[in-house]
Amino acid sequence: MKTKIAVLVSGGGTNLQALIDAQGSVIASGKITLVVSNQPGAYALERAKKAGIAAAVVTKKEWGGQKGFEEKLKQVLKENGIEMIVLAGFMAILSKDFTDEYPQRIINIHPSLIPSFCGEGFYGLHVHEAALSYGVKVTGATVHYVNEIPDGGKIILQKAVEIQEGDTPEVLQRRVMEQAEWILLPQATELVCRRIQEEKA
Numbered sequence: 555m556k557t558k559i560a561v562l563v564s565g566g567g568t569n570l571q572a573l574i575d576a577q578g579s580v581i582a583s584g585k586i587t588l589v590v591s592n593q594p595g596a597y598a599l600e601r602a603k604k605a606g607i608a609a610a611v612v613t614k615k616e617w618g619g620q621k622g623f624e625e626k627l628k629q630v631l632k633e634n635g636i637e638m639i640v641l642a643g644f645m646a647i648l649s650k651d652f653t654d655e656y657p658q659r660i661i662n663i664h665p666s667l668i669p670s671f672c673g674e675g676f677y678g679l680h681v682h683e684a685a686l687s688y689g690v691k692v693t694g695a696t697v698h699y700v701n702e703i704p705d706g707g708k709i710i711l712q713k714a715v716e717i718q719e720g721d722t723p724e725v726l727q728r729r730v731m732e733q734a735e736w737i738l739l740p741q742a743t744e745l746v747c748r749r750i751q752e753e754k755a
Contacts, residue, residue: 557584557747560636562644563591567598568731569642569663569739574605576740584747588634590627592646608634614646624652637750640743641700645677650702658708660700661746663739665730667712668696672705682723682730691717693726695734697742710742 559581561570573586589602589609602609610630614623623646631639641662653660664672664681670693671684685693694714699707713734717726 557637557750558588558635559584559586559638559640559743559747560588560590560631560634561586561598561640561642563589563596563598563642564593564645565596565598565643567596567601567642569735570598571601572736573640573642573740573743574601574607576743580740581744581747583744583751584638588631588636590630592623592644598643620649624649628652628655638743638746639700640739642739647704648700648702653701658699659746659750661697661710661739661742662700662705662707663735663742664696664698664705665693665727665735666696667692667694667714668698668705668709672696674704676705679723679727682726685717686721686723686726693717693730695730695738697738710745711738713738 561573563570570589577586586607589598589607591599591611592613594611599609612623612626612630614620617623617626639656639660666672666681666685671681692714694712696709697711698709701707715730715733
């Protein structure tokens with residue numbers, strides 16, 4: 555039995571697509587069985603549909619704030635027998651109550667080499683803008699376990715990406731995705747799935 559994976563998304567779902575494309579090759583010990591978005595119009599939901607993966611929408615507005623939102627999220631995950639969670643461009647902070655329910659079973663990808671340019675306020679293009687304005691020569695991506703501290707969990711994998719002359723935040727964002735995020739996230743997902751399989755054995 556493969557580890558059942560839920561991918562949590564908020565936007566376009568490029569990292570979700572990388573995970574879908576890696577199923578059966580890189581991700582051999584797990585299977586994406588659910589995609590959950592906290593944004594009803596997220597294009598990631600369309601990607602899930604095209605891949606034949608069940609999808610759900612859970613919003614804070616609909617469930618009366620953080621507590622209600624997390625309770626509903628837990629319910630949806632339990633109903634689907636989810637064993638592992640991948641945050642792929644998920645723009646909501648999860649509380650300690652939530653992360654404690656899935657110790658070392660929630661992972662996130664961050665578009666920098668943590669501890670650089672991470673934590674609250676560092677997401678999306680902001681990360682790449684900060685790296686460029688600081689003048690660093692190397693950036694990259696990090697996959698880490700999720701706890702209640704934004705970008706604060708133990709690092710699983712990192713990959714460096716060189717910054718080039720004339721980079722804009724958008725150009726850099728694309729390179730970090732192609733050279734690091736889309737490679738690392740499936741690899742880290744497989745590592746965690748395999749560990750869960752071994753724990754169950």
